[in-house]
Amino acid sequence: xxxxxxxxxxxxxxxxxxxxxxxxxxxxxxxxxxxxxxxxxxxxxxxxxxxxxxxxxxxxxxxxxxxxxxxxxxxxxxxxxxxxxxxxxxxxxxxxxxxxxxxxxxxxxxxxxxxxxxxxxxxxxxxxxxxxxxxxxxxxxxxxxxxxxxxxxxxxxxxxxxxxxxxxxxxxxxxxxxxxxxxxxxxxxxxxxxxxxxxxxxxxxxxxxxxxxx
Numbered sequence: 137x138x139x140x141x142x143x144x145x146x147x148x149x150x151x152x153x154x155x156x157x158x159x160x161x162x163x164x165x166x167x168x169x170x171x172x173x174x175x176x177x178x179x180x181x182x183x184x185x186x187x188x189x190x191x192x193x194x195x196x197x198x199x200x201x202x203x204x205x206x207x208x209x210x211x212x213x214x215x216x217x218x219x220x221x222x223x224x225x226x227x228x229x230x231x232x233x234x235x236x237x238x239x240x241x242x243x244x245x246x247x248x249x250x251x252x253x254x255x256x257x258x259x260x261x262x263x264x265x266x267x268x269x270x271x272x273x274x275x276x277x278x279x280x281x282x283x284x285x286x287x288x289x290x291x292x293x294x295x296x297x298x299x300x301x302x303x304x305x306x307x308x309x310x311x312x313x314x315x316x317x318x319x320x321x322x323x324x325x326x327x328x329x330x331x332x333x334x335x336x337x338x339x340x341x342x343x344x345x346x347x348x349x350x
Contacts (some may be wrong), residue, residue: 137229151266164218167235168196183214191214232334237267271345279335284327288345294321305333316344
């Protein structure tokens with residue numbers, strides 16, 4: 137099953153995708169309105185909806201098959217709440233989050249670090265964050281083959297935590313059993329073929345495929 141989470145970031149920064157390839161659509165605050173405006177099915181609307189006017193809130197309330205209204209002052213961000221509900225409903229689903237990057241840096245970092253939370257860690261490999269220029273996937277310890285995505289020219293290995301025994305193969309720049317003591321982004325790497333190899337023993341890594349603004 138595939139779930140799309142649409143946060144409130146500008147649609148101008150969205151990646152290319154087809155809504156019909158997703159089985160379940162979740163709108164996060166203003167993201168709910170974006171879904172409705174495009175005529176897509178709003179399966180679940182989540183948030184405090186403080187970014188919407190009263191009239192816009194009524195539109196979302198009318199179109200949403202299910203609505204979870206959060207308080208403006210709460211422990212979770214709207215995106216955290218939406219991701220928690222998605223996992224609760226469909227724990228084995230693939231989850232793509234859009235509209236969560238490209239704006240304020242504090243929002244970006246909060247969203248980048250989501251899979252580090254203990255409640256989300258076991259589902260990290262199912263979560264992808266995408267925008268027009270970036271595709272972020274998450275990896276727990278193990279050995280992996282990373283597949284090159286269309287249009288993405290660059291490859292980065294972002295160690296979100298200390299990482300041990302990091303090995304990178306089939307990339308322009310490689311590593312051989314390196315321990316990374318602090319969070320580090322090995323940026324501006326590149327594929328040399330259609331796949332690249334990644335393995336490590338402890339920690340969490342975000343693999344970021346990206347392209348220049350075109």
